[in-house]
Amino acid sequence: MEKHEGTTRSKVQSSEMIPVPILEKGVFRFDCSVEDRNNTLPSLSFKNPKCRDTPITSSDVDPTYTPTFELVNKKQRVNIELPPGTSFYGTGEVSGQLERTGKTIVTWNTDAHGYDEKTTSLYQSHPWVLAVLSDGKALGVLADTTRRCKIDLSKESNIKIVAPISYPLITFGPFDSPEDVLMSFSRAVGTVFMPPKWSLGYHQSRFSYDSDQRVREIASTFREKKIPCDVIWMDIDYMDGSRCFTFHKDRFSDPKSLANYLHQNDFKAVWLLHPWIKHEDGYIIYNSGSKEDIWIQTAGGEPFVGEGWVFPDFTKSEARSWWASHVKDFVTNGVDGIWIDLNEPRVSETTMPDSIIHRGDPEYGGKQDHSHYHNVYGMLMARSTYEGMKLANDKKRPFMLTRAGFVGSQRYAATWTGANRSNWEHLRMSIPMVLNLGLSGQPYSGSDIGGYIGNAESKLFRRWMGVGAMFPFCRGHSLKNSANHEPWSFDEECEEVCRLALRRRYQLLPHIYNLFYLAHTRGTPVATPTFFADPKDMGLRKQDNSFLLGPVLVYASTSDASNYQEQHELPKGIWISFDFDDYHQDLPFLYLKGGSIIPLAPPCQNVGEAKREDDITLLVALDKHGKAEGFLYEDAGDGYEYLNGEYLLTTYVAKLQSSVVTIEVSKTEGSWERPKRRLNVILLICTGSVLDAWGIDGEIVQIKFPTLGGAA
Template sequence: MKTLALLAVVVFTISGICAVDRNKFKTCDQSGFCKRLRAFKPEKSQYELNLDSVLVHGNVLSAEVVTRDPADEKRTVLWQYAFKLSALADSTFRVELDEADPLYPRYRTQLALDGEPRPDSLKLTSNDNSKLTLVNKQGHKVVITAKPLKLEFLDQNGEVAVVLNENSQLLVEPLRVRREKTEEDGDGNQVNVEEEGTWGESFQSHHDSKPRGNEAVSLDVGFPEADHVYGIPEHTDGLALKTTTSGDPYRLYNLDVFEYELDSRMAIYGSVPVMYAHGPKRTVGVFWHNSAETWIDVVNYSDSNVVSSIVNLVTGGQKRRVDARFMSESGIVDVFVMMGSTPDEVFKQYITLTGAKPIPPKFSLGYHQCRWNYVDETDVRTVDENFDEYDIPMDVMWLDIEYTNKKMYFTWDPIKFANPSEMVANLTAKGRKLVVIIDPHIKREAGYFLHEDATELGYYVKDKDGKDYEGWCWPGSSSYLDFFNPAATKYYSERYRFENFPGTSKDVHLWNDMNEPSVFNGPEITMPKDCRHYKPTQDGEEGIASFWEHRHVHNEYGLWNLRSTHDGMMDRVDGKYRPFILTRAVFAGTQRYAAIWTGDNSAEWSFLAASIPMCLSLAIAGNSFCGSDVGGFFKYPEAELMTRWYQAGAYQPFFRAHSHIETKRREPWLYPPTTTALLRDANRRRYALLDYWYTLFYEHSVQGLPVIRPLFQQYPNDPETYTIDDEYLLGNALLIKPVTSAGATSINVYLPGNTLWYDADTYMPHTEARITQPVTISKIPVYQRGGSIIPRKERIRRSSTLMADDPYSLVVALDSNNSAEGTLYIDDGETYEYKNNKFIYAKIEYNSKHMTYTFINDNAHYPTKSWLERVVIAGIKTPPKSAKLQQGDKSTPLQMTLHKGNDVLVLRKPGASMGKPWTITFAY
């Protein structure tokens, strides 16, 4: 939404600020644990596996790990740790290392996983007193070297695919009792001193008390034979991660960064600690299951700028290898190793752990219109009517914070939004919806029911002294609900009930913003790390052991906020209707609850270009439902940039125009008529493909594959695809190359796969891998893969709801074998009735003799009124003389038109119902 750093008072200006203020955010050297751990480079790891303690039971190996004093000839044990290796379904392993008897419980991330991972078998096959060898059901081996501890994960060919602690950077800082250290001052007096940073550290004017002391964890991960690594969003540089030996590591720490900069490894709103490594031999991945602040170093040995000053290189001079090192401020070592071995397989493995995005309500795939802020009900009605006046489809109107009564959530401004129910009804009469914003900060104002209740019932996050934490955000003085408290979560969820939020209905959906959480006067514009969260306590736990600190849960906070919102929206409709939620904070598992966007971007060409790799990185990390603010949140996009952004946004999963309160209004009709026409065309292209989008999201929900895909996912053996991030695949059938530079008259496109690609506008085929595509301002470079079938709806109406029963067109792009296939998913678009088999999931196949439409799930049915209006067959070299439709007992001859200029055959009005199987037979 928006970002501002507050000074001592809530007085600020926006017009004079034009770039991120780096001084507000830490570098690694200013982050105590990052500076400390990055310098940790022992020649040999102190961690050893006690072979006498090894026990294998079911899918788990458990053992004791110890550290010893290297300077002690007696090899005295310093610390004891509990080690677990688990074999999980889908060729995944889990490695956990915790203190055997910690002074206090160490935090274990709670919400990222979608339930308990399913077990696999684990068999100990060898124990030679220095190494253990274990194997899972799929034939992947794990070789554990005891002294020093090292884990090698071998693929099914017996080659090392992932290795842990080869560079000796495993570290779990044990919790210690705080003891005062004394030194003699200049007068000979003993004075208390503290080791710098151990029990507290400062950043600017903020002090972090660190009551548990240092408790960081670290682990190095090696990827032999990898060319590149990907993932760990959210960041603003390319899809393929860069070597970090020059400069800071990648940082994962959810932050509200005003006008974030591009090509940067700085932390912004999201933190998903999953990394994938890819090369010609394999794809593998690791998921670092930790919700604390995390820094990640990357060393790619093929990079020309790699130096050895950061990591201890133990690689034998290998060039095809990437190393990474994860460093977190707290928690335990808890890492999932996903053995792949293709991009598809490893992406599915991550989704198996953290959950797929459920099928979104269909309207949410349409176009969204937002602004901070539409000022009143008249403004909303006028904008809504103008979309009809200018014949531009639109599904959702949005309201930012100004709709509330003095920024008190779950209320309406009594003057500007006096009749919200009527406003909503006017939208829903056209099949449209409303989204309103609710942020986690709660205005501290006497008489405000939410503040009064949270204060009385103890539902706020506490400060380091156990009092309600008070910070500054949009309402001014604010406190923050503690979503880790089940009672607070339940209370918050109940606020979404229709009786508690008058004016809302099932057609009012939610936007959870500022949920990093954003605190304008906090350290790094967020909550102090020594704030306290609810913790279920065991008998005898008190003091420090009775609460979690914000440092432990920071990156997870927004996820708890989302779950509470999701639960409330489900409860208000008795679980019947699918909710839509948008979030800015992101963590592993966020996809189960919400769509995301790339935050406060600017109306600049560079931000348009950056939206592609940013969303691709998020998509492969589970968050397919991603988009950027179309047109840019800050500044004003001139006509050409606005046109290109609409054209790009129409092919990104979340398609919303949004802008800052101080920007010039920029609804499509406020541009010159020629530009309005181009924006209309982009929107209509989106709506024509809504059923293809919807099918992809259904398939994601059951298969786990990203909806938008980097080229290397589909073409893993083509090194040319490994670093391409300015074009991408929509499903496996469409390739999108947005125009992202001013004044472009042509762009270079890479068409992978040694196959036919058809221009989506002209159906002209391309056989070469590299083409120069001429582009006018109206051209959107989109290509359909030969061998695919795409469903479309050509009767574009004012909203997607009104198109539900409209007929389909099928675009068949033939491959070199004159064949093609595709799928189509249909349900009611809004309820969970699909779980009761009330849906259609159909396979469409074409060869020179037949075109068939059959149900993949014969037990599922849906009474759609849609029918088949047209079939377009591109690339047909030998057209049939006749075609006949067979559906049930009815046989119908079909009209055909051949376009010889581009070898396109059109079957006109077959009239087949899409609710039943059918066959078209060709005669020659």
Template sequence: MLGKMKEYLRRDNKFIFSFENGEGIIEVISDTIINVFVPIKYKEHNSKAIENLKIKEASILEKRFEDRVEIETNDVVVVVYDNFKVDFYDKQRNPLCLDYDGERSPFIRRGNTSIAEGEGISTQADFKPHKIEVIKKMLGDEYFYGFGEKTGHLNKKGYYYEMWNTDDPKPHVESYTTLYKSIPFFITLRDNKAFGIFFDNTFKTYFDMGKENSSYYYFAADDGNLDYYFIYGPKVVDVVEGYTYLTGRTPLPQMWTLGYQQCRWSYAPESRVFEIAENFRKRDIPCDVIYLDIDYMDGYRVFTWDKEKFNDPKAFTDRLKDMGFKVVTIIDPGVKKDKGYYVYDEGIENGYFATDKDGIPYVNEVWPGEALYPDFSDERVRIWWSEKQKVMIDSGVAGIWNDMNEPASFRGPLPDDVQFKNDGFPTDHREIHNVYGHLMSKATYEGLKRYTNKRPFVITRACFAGTQKYSTVWTGDNHSFFEHLRMAVPMLLNLGLSGFAFCGTDVGGFQFDCTPELLSRWVQVGCFTPLFRNHSCIHTRDQEPWAFDEKTEEINRKYIKLRYKLLPYLYDLFYQAEEKGLPIMRPLFMHYMEDKNTYELNDEFLFGENILVAPILEQGKNFRAVYLPEGAWYDYWTGERLEGRRVVVKNAPIDVCPIYIKAGSIIPTYKDMNYIGEIELDEVEFEVYKGNGSYLHYEDDRETFNYKEGEYNLYKLVQTEQKDFINIDFSILHKGYNKGYNKVKIRLKNIEAGKVTIDDVEVKVEVYGKDTVVTLEPKDSQIKFYI
């Protein structure tokens, strides 16, 4: 406890409070973002998640009272009391986030656990105090979201989690407190207002969201600083935008990374890889990426190739490239202890590995046997590791898959006292563990960017807040269970809310044996997940789209083709992700906050703002209830118009995933293709669903960073309903990419127009079923569909 407040000093946007037993700092980052900081271990923030933070100009007023200090911005009021108790209110003085006025009081756990444990029952430990704790009052009717990939439902109220990156291949269930990622960030939604808290601490942290006592929630840490950011909305989209302003946003990826991806442990030797590739092409199933797992390496030595399985890596990748496939290879952090192996020798010579407390390189065991761990907390090591990516790039590899980087270890966990250089602030494993994968991803990203001059594709299993700047993620070693398919939806939604716009699961499940029904239902979800990768484990049954029967293959083909059709829409969502930090998969409450019916929907989601997906997530089920929020919605498959703010029942046989399009939507689509680059993307078709609405469509070269220099096109379409016609204004807001579309098609869905005019001149149309299609040049135009 810091004790009584003695005085405070203001320095521009920073307020430094002196208490009897220490110092506390309030810093105004913007009108809606406030940092609360107590320098316990370090005098400065020393953040791994926040880089190059820019303070925004804010309106700041202050007032000293006898028992408190009030700091007021345009959006929030911060009240500071003795013991550095900090409360937050909105501008109307409605409470948002208040410190709890009392001590923790866990509910009583009764009985002797030893007798239960004797039978093998796992019992929960008593809740213990922590070195750093912030306890917040539960005001009532809170909903909590975020925390990255944690198991359980969408709303995290009543859950307890720990942030400690953990490689646990057992079936993930709702009681898991730790998994591969540590994202110490959550969003609170209450009384139609939202705020977020980011606890910027890399030590093991703890979050109890009312599990031990419904009167409060808390977050805590074993060590480090008390350092958290309060991020006010009031909308959820504002909170996500504020959080990603702090920690960074998912950069625009190369378009091929959004195509379908096929992976297995393992596709080797190269003849097996070509067998997979040829099957995709001859079966007319689109695919852009094939992964190589650990068996492509020479004895599991990273940055090597097994020359018996892949005798000429560059010729191998060149042949796949000619077939339209990119190759992504796994790279783990564990470096084989093997004198004469160049990566090991360089690491030893230069002191690049983590050490024990006596300075001796620390050795554990992973796939190659005895292995050492690069110290990614040292900038010299990150540069060295980034340079190693050239080995893979020169072999024709297009992306890197970072795995086992929790870090995983087969001889028990790394001891707490393993030493890391930490860029001039030497520390131990307790502080670096949660950011080990984050720093590895950063080094990998920088290497790929340097040697390709293209947008890097990095996929990582372990990460921390801010890793979204460098890597996409997947949810680790799931199982081929319907329960894991069900769990995937809230897990991915919370990852998106936690800043990770580019995320996915192993489609079909990694461990166990998939079934035709499970793969069919999972690929229907995968079609709408940002990362669309089918991945399965060694010694499980084959899981490729054709591995079961003709019906299952046809369902896979149908939804993979739908994914490619929607690629320009998905690419637009990634443009939004870089601009605003918004996720691709969104919980319904993100856009319908005023509707409490959306707050705990675990089994449906929005794909962007215009498409609602309500997949079947249970075995044997062929119909489901779907909640449609306010407005009108079109059934994607039948064209039926339905009014929202109600539940509808949708029949969904095995080949149907319920999909609904918001009235007024304009959805860009591409023609059929087997892979990105097969055809010239010189034409786009906009599917128009009757209503009032507008849409921004983004176009660039889909692979380089030239768009940052203005080489992109931005189109705007505005749809307005009139009595006798539907009017569409097509305009170009920015023209910087010269190899843009040669023609644009507008498809009015489910309506046969009497006539169509462009700039008041009647033009020829095409009719496909009930759809009316018109073609125009990509220039400012006014299109009228007379109905």
């Protein structure tokens, strides 16, 4: 018997859940009964929903952990007991610290404007927990439900999930490492889209740049001040009265001319769309949508109108096609990327009533009330927008950013951490927020650098730029009526730190692009917690002011202390610090793991400046055996020719023998020929000490250690 809200229940059904192996070895689907399994609604998180519903017969492994369940008042309560010392991560877009033990999360997409570390629901929903066991092995747990879901991690080593019945639970592992779990998870829900390379540069935005003339001023100032930047963003005020697919007749009267100006100066243009369509006869988009009958409806069958707006029902294929056709036309204005906002969906400061009706496709669950489709509305809008961009030009990779999302959104769009604040708390939270998104299958994310709400001061902004320049998605953005937050808006020191931080990013772009290639092809995160370097080290489990970009450790200052000399707790092994002759106390410390080789590029102002014939630099740190390995992935930076083998993947190895380090190509892949270019090898010896040599890429390069008392 269980007490709840002052009442006593007498009918409680509880038992172990029933496992069925799916997808691949070590992955199990659990249901409360065979009847539940047969009647479960389709999966919206799996890339191929049939994989969730099709048992495999080749698995001879039983589940290590079997969840138990209780059915109480139309709620399914699932419980998983794990060994002592288990650490919890993931749970999607969440505020607070990196390690999630002690937290409760409610998956309900919410416009959480100005959230804090106690906020339980943000803009995205990921009913997913990554559990790292004390021995470094890991288990992934997905509650495959779109409905409001409570994930209770308040008890150590215990996962409790509560949601309306009935839903399957999917477990991945335990596997040997957290990375293995995430790769298996990605094979189920899909990997991140391969981004166009320009989208990995710096993005500058504001709500809002109030005219096309102001946008031109921003772009020209970046070039004049030689601060690297690739993208300028247009927020909602470019529209005519917030009407989607329109342009303000005075302030943005000629979007094609603006786009041409930006393109001529090596910038891309990203423009905002939202799901709010003005309920206004004569507005061409409204009239078109009404004719096609694509609006979300009330229970009475009439279009739902919220504060003067109607909303496309993206659960219907007809509505998605309608939207995609308008996106296709919109892109012809010189639109390079699209930002979709307010798509939780936000309505009347909250969202739609649960009673609102979506006439969904059968493969999504058919006709359902809003409580079923609320959490996936933003993802389905992202899918439709993505498809519209591909219709406009199928030879370019779409770039999109979405505020709302669900498990699987990474297939269509990048994301960011929403309306954060210009304070030190939000700078500190930015790292664990980006990391937990990555640990939930969303590797392409970042925070609004400097904070969106409020006025940053110089030290906060420059330290935030130092951290944000290392995030997978790198954008500065600020709210209207706040102070200007462009890199030059504070003082000369701040401007110079921003310039240095972004130069770092652009020099590291070949390495960052490598990491996106791995994220796209294997499902690994771009940025990972420091404990990924040694999952068995319990001392690293809560470390959230540092993170890894592959073998590069980024150690940041996220406090307002004047001196940036905190003691760094490094993982076991060899970690050698490096920089780009750009030391500043507000920039993160960088370390390269022994045994690693990473590629670097010459400094540039935008991605388009880089050429394949440019010099390549390899940064090398040997392991204790005197060896190192790394790779460089190269393709056109856009388009899909890489799928037909048009790329070059080079693996480099280094080996120390008799005081000589030899660096050579060990293997190549892809049909591209290697360009004739110089190769600069920089060998990290110890902190502040390097050896380097020049050669030709593809040929053997050697570095000789200096003899005692003599020259090299």
